[in-house]
Amino acid sequence: MRMEILIAGPAGTGPNFITHILGELLIKKGYYVFYSRDYQSLIRGGHNFNILSFSDEPIYSNNSKIDILVALDEKSIQKHEKKLKEKGILIKGKEKNSYLLGAVAKTLGIEFSYIEENLKQKENFEENIKEAKKGYDSFEKKFEIRALKNKKIEFLNGSKGIAFGAVNSGLEFYYAYPMTPATPVLTELAQMSLENKHLTIELENEIAVVNAGIGSAITGAKVMVGTSGGGFDLMSEGLSLTGIAKVPLVFYLAQRPGPGTGVATYTAQGDLKLALNAGHGEFQRVVLAPGDPIEAQELVAQGFYFSHKFKIPSIIISDKHLGESFYSCSEKPKFIKINSKVKLERYNSYEKDSEGSATEDSRIIKENILRRKSKLKEIEKEAEKFEMFKFFGNKNSKNIVIGWGSTKGAILDAIKGLDIGFIQILYLSPFPKIEEIIKDKNLILVENNSTGQLGDVLREKTGILIEEGNKILRFDGRPFFADELKKEIEGRLR
Amino acid sequence: MKNKSLSTSTIPTWCPGCYNFQILAGVKNALKGKEKNTAIVTGIGCHGKLFDYIALPGINTLHGRVPPTCLGLKIAKPELNVLGFSGDGDAYAEGIAHLIHAARYNSNFKYFVHNNRVFALTVGQPTPVSEKGFKDKTNPKGTKTPPINPIKLMLASGASFVARVFADVKQVEWVTKEALKHKGFAFIEILQPCLIFHPDKGLKEKTYMLEDEEHDKTNLEEAMKKAEEFDYNSINENTKIPLGIFYQTKKPVFEEEIRK
Numbered sequence: 123m124r125m126e127i128l129i130a131g132p133a134g135t136g137p138n139f140i141t142h143i144l145g146e147l148l149i150k151k152g153y154y155v156f157y158s159r160d161y162q163s164l165i166r167g168g169h170n171f172n173i174l175s176f177s178d179e180p181i182y183s184n185n186s187k188i189d190i191l192v193a194l195d196e197k198s199i200q201k202h203e204k205k206l207k208e209k210g211i212l213i214k215g216k217e218k219n220s221y222l223l224g225a226v227a228k229t230l231g232i233e234f235s236y237i238e239e240n241l242k243q244k245e246n247f248e249e250n251i252k253e254a255k256k257g258y259d260s261f262e263k264k265f266e267i268r269a270l271k272n273k274k275i276e277f278l279n280g281s282k283g284i285a286f287g288a289v290n291s292g293l294e295f296y297y298a299y300p301m302t303p304a305t306p307v308l309t310e311l312a313q314m315s316l317e318n319k320h321l322t323i324e325l326e327n328e329i330a331v332v333n334a335g336i337g338s339a340i341t342g343a344k345v346m347v348g349t350s351g352g353g354f355d356l357m358s359e360g361l362s363l364t365g366i367a368k369v370p371l372v373f374y375l376a377q378r379p380g381p382g383t384g385v386a387t388y389t390a391q392g393d394l395k396l397a398l399n400a401g402h403g404e405f406q407r408v409v410l411a412p413g414d415p416i417e418a419q420e421l422v423a424q425g426f427y428f429s430h431k432f433k434i435p436s437i438i439i440s441d442k443h444l445g446e447s448f449y450s451c452s453e454k455p456k457f458i459k460i461n462s463k464v465k466l467e468r469y470n471s472y473e474k475d476s477e478g479s480a481t482e483d484s485r486i487i488k489e490n491i492l493r494r495k496s497k498l499k500e501i502e503k504e505a506e507k508f509e510m511f512k513f514f515g516n517k518n519s520k521n522i523v524i525g526w527g528s529t530k531g532a533i534l535d536a537i538k539g540l541d542i543g544f545i546q547i548l549y550l551s552p553f554p555k556i557e558e559i560i561k562d563k564n565l566i567l568v569e570n571n572s573t574g575q576l577g578d579v580l581r582e583k584t585g586i587l588i589e590e591g592n593k594i595l596r597f598d599g600r601p602f603f604a605d606e607l608k609k610e611i612e613g614r615l616r
Numbered sequence: 617m618k619n620k621s622l623s624t625s626t627i628p629t630w631c632p633g634c635y636n637f638q639i640l641a642g643v644k645n646a647l648k649g650k651e652k653n654t655a656i657v658t659g660i661g662c663h664g665k666l667f668d669y670i671a672l673p674g675i676n677t678l679h680g681r682v683p684p685t686c687l688g689l690k691i692a693k694p695e696l697n698v699l700g701f702s703g704d705g706d707a708y709a710e711g712i713a714h715l716i717h718a719a720r721y722n723s724n725f726k727y728f729v730h731n732n733r734v735f736a737l738t739v740g741q742p743t744p745v746s747e748k749g750f751k752d753k754t755n756p757k758g759t760k761t762p763p764i765n766p767i768k769l770m771l772a773s774g775a776s777f778v779a780r781v782f783a784d785v786k787q788v789e790w791v792t793k794e795a796l797k798h799k800g801f802a803f804i805e806i807l808q809p810c811l812i813f814h815p816d817k818g819l820k821e822k823t824y825m826l827e828d829e830e831h832d833k834t835n836l837e838e839a840m841k842k843a844e845e846f847d848y849n850s851i852n853e854n855t856k857i858p859l860g861i862f863y864q865t866k867k868p869v870f871e872e873e874i875r876k
Contacts, residue, residue, distance in 0.1 A: 295691060321874055323691065326717040330684040333677065337657070337688020340675055345692075363678055466655060466693070469675035470667070479626045479668035480676060
């Protein structure tokens with residue numbers, strides 16, 4: 123079984139409160155939950171909505187058709203009523219958000235004791251419980267959500283994954299300038315810093331952020347900087363400096379639609395080639411793309427590992443959909459131990475000689491460049507020790523979906539029951555050797571951009587071309603819905 | 617007096633007689649005995665070559681990015697002496713936002729600006745402190761904007777130590793030692809004529825030391841008045857340029873505050 127609940131209302135009225143607690147209640151009941159957030163770039167008013175999906179088996183995305191609409195205002199009804207399935211239920215009301223939480227819990231048949239227990243751990247619980255009870259008693263039970271065997275599930279979004287991964291890697295300093303959708307990592311790390319040793323530092327702009335990050339990283343400290351599109355552009359001069367000066371700096375790049383300011387609070391995968399190519403000159407980097415909060419933790423650790431082992435920049439590329447959606451995670455992340463041999467010595471933004479001083483000597487310039495270039499082979503060899511890609515589904519199928527990053531969730535849900543395999547690329551640079559697996563297959567590309575950037579990278583790295591007709595691209599700022607994606611994929615199977 | 621322990625094998629490529637040699641010698645003298653616990657950060661321009669002539673760890677970083685780099689070093693290693701060096705292009709053009717914020721943060725690093733009032737290493741274009749009407753090949757009709765006054769800017773931005781000296785070994789050595797004694801961000805501008813592109817002949821003769829007068833360096837208003845005596849624009853027979861410490865005060869230090 124699987125259900126979708128859409129909770130909508132003006133910003134600041136509580137759709138997030140209802141959604142998150144409902145998610146916690148369902149996890150407590152033993153279900154797998156996923157919810158995504160659709161919100162505008164404003165603080166009060168406007169129109170926000172979350173879609174919460176839950177199931178008795180693992181799920182990682184939303185469907186487009188909904189079973190229950192919880193509407194906090196009239197506009198929410200107008201906007202979303204048509205998404206309701208034939209027997210879908212509308213729960214509406216201008217009452218307090220805990221009232222509607224009670225209403226939807228009753229509709230689903232969740233016992234009130236679950237709500238009580240949950241709210242008791244939160245602020246202002248007495249009033250909230252009272253309101254929730256009113257809502258609970260005013261609605262009828264329409265479903266019977268029975269308790270399933272309790273699994274150990276953590277309810278995480280990608281941003282928490284990034285933050286946990288960094289702290290587990292021994293993060294000492296996180297530098298940032300606020301920018302959606304990278305800010306939740308800053309918030310998370312700042313909150314965690316109250317109980318941990320690391321510091322979060324906000325500076326005047328992304329240029330200061332990357333250069334302060336470099337200043338700290340050359341002492342051997344574990345440092346991460348975080349930003350989104352335009353902020354990353356500002357950092358690219360510093361990124362290039364880390365390339366020549368051999369600075370072990372980890373970059374967190376949370377994508378949103380661009381170019382320019384783009385669409386600040388929505389999602390996209392348009393910055394893959396930016397991450398791979400940003401910065402002038404030729405230098406090595408590692409670019410890693412997690413597809414869920416567990417991978418976020420693991421790949422941040424691997425980013426630190428590569429940065430400190432090879433004295434290179436690492437870029438962890440995520441997006442708004444991964445960063446701000448909540449996933450029920452039942453696996454434990456596997457961490458790699460990071461030993462840093464970096465120490466404060468003579469670093470240089472110029473080509474340098476054996477004393478660390480600037481040089482214009484042609485022989486030394488060439489040697490330096492060859493040394494940087496040859497690192498690629500070492501990095502590639504080291505990367506093979508890690509899971510550079512994952513294969514899901516039928517290994518023998520002649521159909522293979524290829525994707526990266528946050529589309530993983532929708533793809534996994536979409537391919538259920540289909541004769542197909544799915545390759546999720548985790549290492550974008552260095553790129554995994556997948557030629558043998560994908561040659562002669564019917565390749566279907568799924569990406570949240572308009573040009574199919576992974577398709578281009580695949581062509582560059584493997585020589586294999588994905589047909590234009592086999593590129594399923596969404597670029598309206600919204601993530602894929604699993605049910606819609608399934609139809610798109612089905613139409614391309616051979 | 618040469619401090620050989622800080623020397624590298626690089627042969628300096630500054631022009632013969634360049635005032636940068638005076639600055640280099642002054643800084644090296646002041647760092648005697650501090651070699652083990654000091655890092656330097658330099659920017660891009662003639663001043664930046666200083667990195668190659670002082671055998672200390674640190675980074676010869678990007679143009680304009682010296683202050684945040686110093687900040688990052690101090691945040692990671694508060695016990696380290698960190699000295700940053702910039703040119704006027706570095707500090708007042710490319711990186712001026714960082715300069716203002718450096719004064720606000722009050723991190724305990726020392727920031728020296730080699731001010732020759734010209735982009736020298738790119739062969740003589742005007743910087744934000746070049747006089748109005750400055751002519752070069754890229755400005756054949758002369759520049760149209762007056763210079764900023766960096767001393768006033770730093771005082772207004774809340775810098776806890778604001779000084780200006782001439783590029784003279786003794787003055788640089790003295791001010792470096794004073795800056796190192798100061799706990800907090802120290803801004804030191806060094807007037808450094810460029811023999812090739814901005815010679816400023818006779819500039820030194822127009823200077824006088826605030827320390828020789830009854831200047832109250834704890835008084836911000838007094839410091840502002842002194843800062844206004846020289847506008848970086850017109851230098852004539854009446855010009856008097858005050859040097860020394862304009863202002864010094866105690867303020868909370870960034871790398872300590874963020875750990876509280």
